Amino acid sequence: MVMPSLKLQDLIEEIRGAKTQAQEREVIQKECAHIRASFRDGDPLHRHRQLAKLLYVHMLGYPAHFGQMECLKLIASPRFSDKRVGYLGAMLLLDERQDAHLLITNSIKNDLSQGIQPVQGLALCTLSTMGSAEMCRDLATEVEKLFQQPSPYVRKKAILTAVHMIRKVPELSSIFLPLCAQLLHERHHGILLGTITLITELCERSPTALRHFRKVVPQLVQILRTLVASGYSTEHSISGVSDPFLQVQILRLLRILGRNHEESSEAMNDLLAQVATNTETRQNAGNAVLFETVLTIMDIHSAAGLRVLAVNILGRFLLNSDKNIRYVALTSLLRLVQSDHSAVQRHRPTVVECLQEPDPSLSRRALELSLALVNSSNVRAMTRELQGFLESCPPDLQADCASGILLAAERFAPTKRWHIDTILHVLTTAGNHVQDDAIANLTQLIGEAQELHAYSVRRLYSALAEDISQQPLAQVAAWCIGEYGDLLLEGSCEETEPLQVEEEEVLALLEKVLQSHMSLPATRGYALTALMKLSTRFHGVSNRVHQVMSIYGSCLDVELQQRAVEYNQFFQKYDHMRAAILEKMPLMERGSPQVEEKAEESKAAQLTETAPVPTEPQASKLLDLLDLLDGPSGDTQHPPHLDPSPGGALVHLLDLPCVPPPLAPIPNLRVFERQGLQLNLSFVRPPGIPALLLITATATNSSESDVTHFVCQAAVPKNFQLQLQAPSGDTLPAQGGLPITQLLRILNPNKAPLRLKLRLTYNHFGQSVQEIFEVNNLPLETWQ
Amino acid sequence: MIQAILVFNNHGKPRLVRFYQRFSEEIQQQIVRETFHLVLKRDDNICNFLEGGSLIGGSDYKLIYRHYATLYFVFCVDSSESELGILDLIQVFVETLDKCFENVCELDLIFHMDKVHYILQEVVMGGMVLETNMNEIVAQIEAQNKLEKSEGGLSAAPARAVSAVKNLNLPEIPRNINIGDLNIKVPNLSQFV
Numbered sequence: 020m021v022m023p024s025l026k027l028q029d030l031i032e033e034i035r036g037a038k039t040q041a042q043e044r045e046v047i048q049k050e051c052a053h054i055r056a057s058f059r060d061g062d063p064l065h066r067h068r069q070l071a072k073l074l075y076v077h078m079l080g081y082p083a084h085f086g087q088m089e090c091l092k093l094i095a096s097p098r099f100s101d102k103r104v105g106y107l108g109a110m111l112l113l114d115e116r117q118d119a120h121l122l123i124t125n126s127i128k129n130d131l132s133q134g135i136q137p138v139q140g141l142a143l144c145t146l147s148t149m150g151s152a153e154m155c156r157d158l159a160t161e162v163e164k165l166f167q168q169p170s171p172y173v174r175k176k177a178i179l180t181a182v183h184m185i186r187k188v189p190e191l192s193s194i195f196l197p198l199c200a201q202l203l204h205e206r207h208h209g210i211l212l213g214t215i216t217l218i219t220e221l222c223e224r225s226p227t228a229l230r231h232f233r234k235v236v237p238q239l240v241q242i243l244r245t246l247v248a249s250g251y252s253t254e255h256s257i258s259g260v261s262d263p264f265l266q267v268q269i270l271r272l273l274r275i276l277g278r279n280h281e282e283s284s285e286a287m288n289d290l291l292a293q294v295a296t297n298t299e300t301r302q303n304a305g306n307a308v309l310f311e312t313v314l315t316i317m318d319i320h321s322a323a324g325l326r327v328l329a330v331n332i333l334g335r336f337l338l339n340s341d342k343n344i345r346y347v348a349l350t351s352l353l354r355l356v357q358s359d360h361s362a363v364q365r366h367r368p369t370v371v372e373c374l375q376e377p378d379p380s381l382s383r384r385a386l387e388l389s390l391a392l393v394n395s396s397n398v399r400a401m402t403r404e405l406q407g408f409l410e411s412c413p414p415d416l417q418a419d420c421a422s423g424i425l426l427a428a429e430r431f432a433p434t435k436r437w438h439i440d441t442i443l444h445v446l447t448t449a450g451n452h453v454q455d456d457a458i459a460n461l462t463q464l465i466g467e468a469q470e471l472h473a474y475s476v477r478r479l480y481s482a483l484a485e486d487i488s489q490q491p492l493a494q495v496a497a498w499c500i501g502e503y504g505d506l507l508l509e510g511s512c513e514e515t516e517p518l519q520v521e522e523e524e525v526l527a528l529l530e531k532v533l534q535s536h537m538s539l540p541a542t543r544g545y546a547l548t549a550l551m552k553l554s555t556r557f558h559g560v561s562n563r564v565h566q567v568m569s570i571y572g573s574c575l576d577v578e579l580q581q582r583a584v585e586y587n588q589f590f591q592k593y594d595h596m597r598a599a600i601l602e603k604m605p606l607m608e609r610g611s612p613q614v615e616e617k618a619e620e621s622k623a624a625q626l627t628e629t630a631p632v633p634t635e636p637q638a639s640k641l642l643d644l645l646d647l648l649d650g651p652s653g654d655t656q657h658p659p660h661l662d663p664s665p666g667g668a669l670v671h672l673l674d675l676p677c678v679p680p681p682l683a684p685i686p687n688l689r690v691f692e693r694q695g696l697q698l699n700l701s702f703v704r705p706p707g708i709p710a711l712l713l714i715t716a717t718a719t720n721s722s723e724s725d726v727t728h729f730v731c732q733a734a735v736p737k738n739f740q741l742q743l744q745a746p747s748g749d750t751l752p753a754q755g756g757l758p759i760t761q762l763l764r765i766l767n768p769n770k771a772p773l774r775l776k777l778r779l780t781y782n783h784f785g786q787s788v789q790e791i792f793e794v795n796n797l798p799l800e801t802w803q
Numbered sequence: 804m805i806q807a808i809l810v811f812n813n814h815g816k817p818r819l820v821r822f823y824q825r826f827s828e829e830i831q832q833q834i835v836r837e838t839f840h841l842v843l844k845r846d847d848n849i850c851n852f853l854e855g856g857s858l859i860g861g862s863d864y865k866l867i868y869r870h871y872a873t874l875y876f877v878f879c880v881d882s883s884e885s886e887l888g889i890l891d892l893i894q895v896f897v898e899t900l901d902k903c904f905e906n907v908c909e910l911d912l913i914f915h916m917d918k919v920h921y922i923l924q925e926v927v928m929g930g931m932v933l934e935t936n937m938n939e940i941v942a943q944i945e946a947q948n949k950l951e952k953s954e955g956g957l958s959a960a961p962a963r964a965v966s967a968v969k970n971l972n973l974p975e976i977p978r979n980i981n982i983g984d985l986n987i988k989v990p991n992l993s994q995f996v
Contacts, residue, residue, distance in 0.1 A: 377849070
């Protein structure tokens with residue numbers, strides 16, 4: 020006895036009747052079992068109903084993949100009700116990643132060519148939603164035919180389907196492009212809307228299409244003018260504005276066409292002025308059109324007066340009570356701030372007020388815009404506002420605000436002291452949201468500002484004494500106290516309040532940082548090093564520091580342990596060197612710390628028997644050595660970590676006693692030149708394998724004639740091993756075409772003097788050439 | 804381009820879920836949930852625009868939503884759409900629903916989910932705005948409903964009767980009844996079953 024199947028409504032009632040999630044799941048599973056059985060039995064009568072139910076449970080989140088084949092069957096059925104559900108199922112359940120989707124291509128084709136209008140509409144809708152590239156290619160001609168259909172319903176759908184097809188298969192643009200111009204003459208708004216969308220898509224994809232469509236600008240202007248002037252039309256108007264959707268689309272297309280093009284821009288000027296002044300702004304629809312007009316005016320080559328009008332409209336909108344309008348105004352101003360900075364500056368006070376908005380979307384926009392508006396004249400005021408905002412803003416905005424303030428401070432800081440103050444303020448307010456390079460920047464800044472050392476160290480000390488949980492602050496403060504601790508004891512400094520600090524207090528603070536569970540390992544490293552430095556700056560604290568070092572010699576953190584053990588050495592075996600090593604750091608070069616590292620590496624080469632000082636990121640130094648070209652070697656986090664030792668001289672020692680000297684790159688050698696053909700050799704000695712020499716032979720051709728059949732062979736003395744890899748090609752096009760490169764690997768285990776003979780054969784200027792020569796002037800570094 | 808259209812109620816139950824970009828089922832449900840949480844946090848007197856959640860991806864996407872009584876209508880769009888325009892579009896869609904269902908309420912959306920999809924298909928197609936003239940849309944929908952009803956006359960109404968007949972254990976119906984010289988061909992009734 021077959022159970023009567025539930026109608027969709029009944030199923031929904033049952034599901035809603037379920038009191039708990041588990042009950043609902045039960046009901047649905049039972050029903051799905053029925054549906055599956057029904058699909059298996061192949062009941063054509065109720066198939067559409069079963070699929071409708073399946074789509075409902077699919078929306079609630081239950082699996083429905085077993086309905087995919089049923090969609091195909093329903094689409095193939097002649098009945099409209101079947102097709103309707105079938106196509107809906109296809110759009111919701113099928114996707115182009117499964118091969119099954121291709122099976123509906125045939126049904127769609129049939130429906131497009133022979134179906135009644137609603138069916139054609141369904142097919143087009145499905146195609147434009149889930150049509151894959153293959154489907155689009157197969158069905159392009161069908162859709163093209165529908166462009167000629169008399170019914171506007173089908174035509175407008177065909178046009179939008181064409182947009183989707185072009186997105187999937189750009190080559191199809193050539194089919195649809197010629198049809199557009201004619202469609203612009205249509206009266207039906209749906210068709211016009213689709214056509215404008217299609218033209219916009221074509222223009223965005225191809226500059227040729229863009230040029231082609233520039234000639235329809237007058238037509239577009241005319242259409243828009245009619246719309247604006249036609250006044251109230253019951254059909255398409257939304258609160259008194261006639262078809263704002265079409266107006267907005269046309270304005271957007273005009274923007275694309277008028278950009279960077281004088282002539283088109285001129286053709287639109289009058290119309291834009293008209294729309295900007297005459298559009299009703301009391302309702303949302305009018306405002307939508309107005310905004311689009313403003314954006315278009317700003318994007319094309321419009322008259323100066325018009326631009327001023329546009330920015331003023333935006334400024335007016337900023338004061339509007341409607342939050343949506345304010346939001347869109349802020350977004351538009353953000354787009355304009357790059358190109359029309361001074362115009363937007365005029366509205367700075369209003370923008371800053373928007374920072375106080377309780378609405379998070381608005382305050383985020385206001386923040387972005389405020390940051391973009393900071394310049395050298397308003398930096399103090401703006402930073403004050405932004406800092407105020409930072410204190411009260413929601414956490415997700417804090418990171419952006421903090422980095423924005425720091426960036427602005429870096430670009431426009433009027434004085435060093437102000438800059439340090441600003442960074443300090445940011446670190447204390449939103450410390451944990453600050454990016455790592457802020458620490459590096461601050462330490463550099465403080466290091467450079469010699470006159471402010473005392474000031475900085477006092478401020479940092481006070482800030483740290485109050486709160487040790489903000490990690491970046493703790494790190495900078497620890498470093499600073501370590502470096503300039505002696506200045507801290509000196510009593511008075513004009514720029515801050517007098518601060519009486521005892522040596523013991525300072526050490527206690529650093530020890531607190533060291534021991535706190537809130538401190539990151541990096542912070543503790545800073546604190547440890549700072550303590551070490553203070554052992555020379557302060558008097559009479561050596562024992563205490565020594566004690567700390569001994570304790571930390573058995574710390575679980577390997578990094579700290581290593582540091583502590585090595586610092587400990589300074590108290591024991593190398594006590595005589597302690598003062599020298601822990602001297603104040605030299606100024607770091609601003610912005611190029613990696614260059615500084617290279618210079619110091621050469622200094623390091625000269626020192627041989629010093630105690631190995633641990634340096635934090637050993638990996639980066641290896642990279643420095645391997646990096647034979649002068650590229651930067653990594654992230655800027657490393658410079659502050661390398662500060663423990665003074666003079667930088669020992670900074671880059673590995674913990675091996677002798678450090679191989681850094682490898683300067685070996686100069687290239689031009690070995691052959693004839694009639695415009697040149698052969699250059701470049702040499703690389705990888706440091707890991709001392710016996711290996713890699714030579715790259717590069718052949719270039721600057722003459723008028725091609726070089727063909729180029730072959731290079733090499734020979735070396737018997738005790739060497741030579742390996743020649745395949746060249747990149749054998750033809751050198753004339754006039755500086757692509758060079759040929761070939762790699763030679765030479766193993767020289769005995770470090771014997773290198774001798775190299777080369778044989779070149781090639782065709783040039785119609786003659787075949789053979790050259791044999793020995794390479795002279797090989798640099799010593801190639802084999803020593 | 805419109806990436807997705809979501810309608811859910813104040814408790815997050817989905818009433819209409821339509822994606823114009825391909826996501827797997829799990830991701831779809833996650834997006835619905837995430838969107839609901841984002842939208843729920845909004846007060847009533849702040850703007851209708853939200854920066855999009857992380858799942859729909861990218862910084863280019865915004866959520867534009869409107870709250871009508873117990874339902875949230877959320878359109879997830881990228882930067883090529885006019886924000887205020889989409890607000891109007893949501894209004895057009897809701898008003899069209901109102902015309903088609905006569906004073907639409909949440910129950911209508913619940914029990915006629917498929918019809919809501921068909922109406923939406925006339926307004927937005929492939930992520931792009933198709934038609935905003937309410938009269939045209941309503942006329943199309945009515946024509947299609949009529950078409951469906953007229954077809955339905957063949958089998959939908961007496962569906963239960965037919966299945967009842969099917970379930971009767973009728974003896975095998977002979978194809979031909981041969982009585983003497985008469986040869987009556989019995990029509991095949993199975994196509995109606």
